[in-house]
Amino acid sequence: MCVGVPAKVILKKEYSAVVDVMGSQTTVGIIFVPEVELGDFVIVHAGQAMSIVDESYARQSVEEWRRLIDARNSEAVK
Amino acid sequence: MCVGVPAKVILKKEYSAVVDVMGSQTTVGIIFVPEVELGDFVIVHAGQAMSIVDESYARQSVEEWRRLIDARNSEAVK
Amino acid sequence: MLEILKQSSNPEICRPLAEAVIEIALEFNRKFGRKPAFMEVCGSHTMSLARTGVKQVLKNEVNLISGPGCPVCVTDQRSIDAMIALAEGENRIICTFGDMMRVPGSAKTLLDSKIAGKDIRVLYSPVDAVRVAEENPDKEVIFLGVGFETTIPILTLMIGEAEKRMIGNFSIWMTTKLVEPVLRFLLDAGEVNLDGFLLPGHVSIVLGEESYQYLVDEYQISGVITGFETAELLSGIYKSIELALSGQAAISNNHPAIVSKTGNQVIHQWLDKYLTNCDEAWRGIGVIPNSGLDLKPEYDQFNAKKRFTVDVGEPRKTKCRCGEVIRGLIAPNECPLFGKACHPINPVGPCMVSAEGSCAAYYQYMRESF
Amino acid sequence: MLEILKQSSNPEICRPLAEAVIEIALEFNRKFGRKPAFMEVCGSHTMSLARTGVKQVLKNEVNLISGPGCPVCVTDQRSIDAMIALAEGENRIICTFGDMMRVPGSAKTLLDSKIAGKDIRVLYSPVDAVRVAEENPDKEVIFLGVGFETTIPILTLMIGEAEKRMIGNFSIWMTTKLVEPVLRFLLDAGEVNLDGFLLPGHVSIVLGEESYQYLVDEYQISGVITGFETAELLSGIYKSIELALSGQAAISNNHPAIVSKTGNQVIHQWLDKYLTNCDEAWRGIGVIPNSGLDLKPEYDQFNAKKRFTVDVGEPRKTKCRCGEVIRGLIAPNECPLFGKACHPINPVGPCMVSAEGSCAAYYQYMRESF
Amino acid sequence: MEKYISLAHGDGGELSHRLIRDVFIEAFGDGNAAMFDAASVAISASKIAVTTDSFVIKPIFFPEGSIGKLAVAGTVNDLAVSGAKPVYLTCGFVIEEGFPIADLRRIVTDMANEARKTGVKIVAGDTKVVERGCADGVYINTTGIGVYEANIGCSLEFEEGDAIIVSGTIGDHGIAVLAARGELGITVPITSDCASLNRMLEMVLQHTEGVRIMRDPTRGGLATTLVEIAEDFNLTMKINELDLPVKKEVHGVCDLLGFDPLYIANEGKAIIVVAANEKDKVIDLLREFPEGKDAVVIGSIIGKDKGQLLLETPLGSKRLLTRLSGTMFPRIC
């Protein structure tokens, strides 16, 4: 019962994968994300990968945050 | 696997008896000595009374030892 | 990519973001003469908002209300008592998530039973319960299946595993909950006035963005799918205020990197295979029809409720106000027991002990002094 | 009566009695030009003679030879190995008398198995084994039934108890020995020259005085039934020398207070009911026909040898000379390993570890220096 | 407060804090000690005695004693027989999950009482909790610090003829504890001799000269302790079986079970080796204390060459005694 943790797939087996979480490794189930590939980041919940992180969307989110900040800064400048 | 210990019967039940061994009490089986009576001394082996001590014979034995000693002493005196 | 993901807790992003949220919240206030009010549906959101400080930083400008999203907290007392009674049986191994251990039953807790010698095991990875069953063929191994949509799929995996390995001594005591029925209940009851919902990122992985459309269509209320890191929380709240300001109800996916439009279809297949809707009793609410999932009858052999009967009496009455906390009617510190008779070492209600409980979140992460 | 019984260890009686024995022994010596030689048949006699100092006090005047009367010591190696192998099985509780624990098997001891985690229990009261079985219905409880006539009746009591209480998971691994066959073996072999036997008091409780008549009738050798306290031992030896001096073979009951003419008839009934003669293998001797008692076939359910099979290989060969010690051919300290490679902490043979073993008696009670 | 010990009582957090506050400080009194990683205490000697013992006795409560009383008395006695005056004690608890806190309180109270009686201060403590099945109730380590007073102590200058004294009947503790376990089905009207001997032994050291060594014959019993002395100092010692003080009930139980009182643990007895001409004075001094009322001379040093202990039997023969060897006594200390 914890929020998902992003983990990088470094070894893929049939139903499980070894993932790296900031330098520590553990094995997670990948039954729910059969399409996962080596190098992908997955969201792990209670030992199972639930979703594959979409890098471009992740990047978009960060850009959006920056835009919000910049907008405010430029507003502040105004 | 130890030599029998003489114990005094202080409480008799159907198949067992509480016996006193120099002030300590324990329960022993009396199936092998059904005729045992309160106050009797029994020889206990591995938790079972195996035999009832015959007081007159016990007394006889002691007397015999004394006779042996006395005989020798009187001989020595001679 | 780790670099990108890390940005979500980068203070150089988070601090100005928080200021941006405050600014737009003030704008809302100027426009409507009150703070915008959102309910975080999910207990993990409650915890994250408290732990990261987002809730405190925004406390004067945004009204963040905790909703019925802590699975342990919403489980009704009779159900809690039943699970504890279950553990009393002979020759059983109870496997559970850690935060069930200290949840107060009417007479005792699972931890009390464990201390008294019952074999109750906290698992980090629930699927291990099947292995426990395999390793202890002469014991009945029962997993306490408490959870929302994020956890339920994992329960089906366990059944699948037990089925495949033909393990006869494994079962799950199902007491699961679904988000949609309880949101509908809250909206139908109309007890809380909200400008929108913060929708949980991980539940949404399963459900998908489109599944929330009923909020807009039937209740004209917005929902923003939000992650759990500081910047994700802040931007989710920002978007919620933006929507509220716009006057338009909409579902917005603020967590697109992991949440898709239609959810995880593989998981849907697993759920469909093993589970069927059932009525569930909610703490402080009562039974909500079709608000949970139970095993289909063909899997009765894995259904602990079918295999074991437990006797539970009438639940003990306490002064705990978890029911109201869950429905968002009061904040934890409005409960007179909060921090006095009730604290994490000696919790009176489940909200003080679950890792996602509102009272626990408040006690652990939101007190600035005492 | 306790006062009377206590006299048997009263030094004011014992010391002069020892002198009387020495005196009559010297008389024997004067007459025959050698020390009188007696065999104490029983291991308990060996221990008592050593512990009380009787053996030392008489060592120059009387030749006291230990016989084959330690039940653990006379058990052949294959049988020891079998009992240890038995303990290796899963789901068993082995109950035993304490002195089996350190008896060296070819590869290990029962103590090694216990240390490695096997459930092996030393019982003070063997009948408790039946209770252990009752309390552990899902385990097989096996008692290691090692013993002579004094102990065998107690084994039958256990069977009776298990029968009465219908306990299905209890059995005895019978490996018992009888006094008469081995005495006949020794006498037939003619290896030791004896002036008589010290016959064991407690075995005689069961057998009775008359049972030894074959010694006189068939072998023209005397036997004196003797107790275990100092005065009893001394007077028994005294009587033995007296008989030897008289030139007449006879059985003398020097322990009449507890030993009757015909033995304990109740015990005989128990033995008859459950047991039947069987061949037994003796250490250093080999199989002696009808030298032991086994359960009758109708009690196979309580017969561990019928219920369990154990694999034992060829016993390991050692330099241990227990076989000769048992037959009275050498004294313990004539074994080259005595006190060096072999001592109670690290016994090479059973004679060094059993509570009735000759080597143990010698090591513990007869060394005056080292 | 909780009724039973849980793992959380040992994790160093809030429950540990409360346990220390409500049970240990409550009994031992000194709240300050809990504030630091180490206690800071005054010491008035340039030589100190240090000893440690762990107590794993079963049962933890027994006639006239408990693991708590024993843990204090045992360590106090190790200091006292060394000729030191016991001043400070530490205690380390290893507790099994599920242990009743009421029992813990009783134990801690026994410790506090015994400490008060003997005049030692318990200055530091520690508590660990292990999972159910990883201990048997509670184990206690106590470590003691004593100070040597000038001109008082044991000389270690043994002479032939030195008397061997034991301060009372042997085997009481071991037999009382074995009986209290209930497994043997024996009822014994014997209580443990568990007692702190520091006052009595201090008196002996202060008022006599010629004490060579003192020891407490605990685990392994009188014989084992004397063998250790004989070997360590290369002495030939002889004790007389007829002189050994053994209660008749202890004798009876030993006969029944095949034990030898010489190897049974004592927890309130001292062995004192003293110059022959001082032995009566030592006996007189000992007998002034209830713990020493049965003190007797049991033997003497008969040589200074062999490192052996001999027992003279009632028949007058002698035999070598060795250490307790491999019998499996249950936990009695």
Add this chain to the structure above:
Amino acid sequence: MEKYISLAHGDGGELSHRLIRDVFIEAFGDGNAAMFDAASVAISASKIAVTTDSFVIKPIFFPEGSIGKLAVAGTVNDLAVSGAKPVYLTCGFVIEEGFPIADLRRIVTDMANEARKTGVKIVAGDTKVVERGCADGVYINTTGIGVYEANIGCSLEFEEGDAIIVSGTIGDHGIAVLAARGELGITVPITSDCASLNRMLEMVLQHTEGVRIMRDPTRGGLATTLVEIAEDFNLTMKINELDLPVKKEVHGVCDLLGFDPLYIANEGKAIIVVAANEKDKVIDLLREFPEGKDAVVIGSIIGKDKGQLLLETPLGSKRLLTRLSGTMFPRIC
């Protein structure tokens, strides 16, 4: 010699004697100690520090450490953070029947090595053996005695503005040990920080003034230890989340398992509260030692009234930290 510990190794008889001779004296060197009930040692101070701890860690061997190393370092550290120079140690073993003697040797060797490195002498010991299932391998109690040197120590004179320093990254020990248990299925490239800090801390005390207090944040972690200080001395302390030194791998494991590094045990770290103007000097001194290379200031004393510890989040909000409360960490010390 036997391969496994049996009950007889703890009965005080011949096997106990041999175990002491062949394992303990062999490693610790001083045979004389075994001859007496207490060790007699010289002491050169009128004030000594005394501390005790039992070690029940599972597993007993872990990356860069063992229960033996830990038992010495842990007690040495309690003395060192108290400002004392560790001089003597006692050790009490409770061993489970069946424990491999080879493992015991390894543990005892680790203890001897760590003692040699830190300059303490192990002067007394005790061994008890309990039945299989009554312990989990081996438990060790160590009790330490330290001496205070004149004019050196902690002042306890706290001031607003005093800096809070931690000598390195937090959580390493707890995470390394948890991973080494194997139950979590996690591989962590982290080793325990288990180390004796006495040389380093002695240097700090000798070369700086204004050290108020030192503590080692073991069980309960950094947060619990700081809460204890705050409450005991009625201080308001604040630490900054962004300044906490946490290895990324420790962070990752905590995220995965829902742990908080603030509450995870350390076994080679010190907290030092020091006057603000001395903090850089302390940091410089610490960083001269490998054990102190990651030393940083993590917060400060912001008041002297409330007895509270606050954490400032990256967003700038503050929240109260409490002691570790009732989470069930497995045995890691």
